[in-house]
Amino acid sequence: MTPEVSEEVASTSGTISSIVGFDVWGLILQILWAIILVIVFILLGKVIAGVVRRNIINHSSIENKEHSYRVANLMRDVVFYIMVIFAFFIGFEMVWFNVWLILWWISFGVWLAFKEILGNMIAGMMILYTKELKLGDVIEVDADKAYFGRIEQITIRYTTIRTLDLRQVILPNMTLISAPIKTFSSEDIIKLKTTIGVHYNSDVDKAISVITDTINKFDFIKEKQSTKVYVTSFEPSEIALKCIFFFDPNAGMLADYVIGHIHEAVVKAFAENGLQMAYPHVTLTFDDPVYQESVQQVLQHNKQKQVKL
DSSP states (O other): OOHHHHHHHHHHHHHHHHSSSSOHHHHHHHHHHHHHHHHHHHHHHHHHHHHHHHHHTTOOOOOHHHHHHHHHHHHHHHHHHHHHHHHHHHHHHHTTTTOOOHHHHHHHHHHHHHHHHHHHHOOOOOOHHOSSOOTTTEEEEESSEEEEEEEEEEEEEEEEEEEETTTTTEEEEEEESSSSEEEESSSOOEEEEEEEOOOOOSSSHHHHHHHHHHHSTTEEEEGGGGGGEEEEEEEEEEEEEEEEEEEEEGOOOOOOHHHHHHHHHHHHHHHTTTTOOOOOOOOOOOOOOOHHHHHHHHHHHHHHHHHHH
């Protein structure tokens, strides 16, 4: 380039810089460096995310590989996008572009628009990472109503369970971390209890023996030697017998269903063994002879009517 051309270019650059108020070529150079840095950070983020994914898979349990792959892919995406956001943030700062205020407004708007989605995503990350709930677990979720079933799928936004009537229920992950959950498959046995009323005319010892044998006949009852039946109170119309037993939570039955099946079996067993179930009743005693005579007259009158019919 000749000295005359160099002087002309420099003069033109100086003229442009004087018009806009800053160094144009310096700004272009800063933009190029910012683009290069953003690309480097994105590539570096991709490498780091891949390393994180491999480490999670290598240190996971062998028996639950599907769950491990889900967690590994989730953490890979989280690390990668964090690096991408950080790269663009550094790139904007290099060209003297203040992104703090814009980021604040964007974050606030995104939070208002997608707070439920973001909440479910964060909840999904917690569920997948902590492994408190796993595929195949039998749970009961006390949400707007009780949902009982086996977990079939855990995604970043929702969890799917299959209920006893083979219906698919999709629950937001926020529900799973905020609503009470009873886990069944994670325990070997669960203790249940119920109360059965026996008539005062019944043989209490025989009733205790019949109830114990009836409970232990079910296959879902475990630790049968620990099944206990004993008198807990004397009510106005019954002798209350408390029953304590243990059942298999993996039998695929709600606790209420288990107790209901036991009650039905006890009613049949009482009928076969000549025992009386308790029922609400009131006994009237007339000590005054006038009342006794009136009652006898009423009873005699009813008998005569029945004979005529």
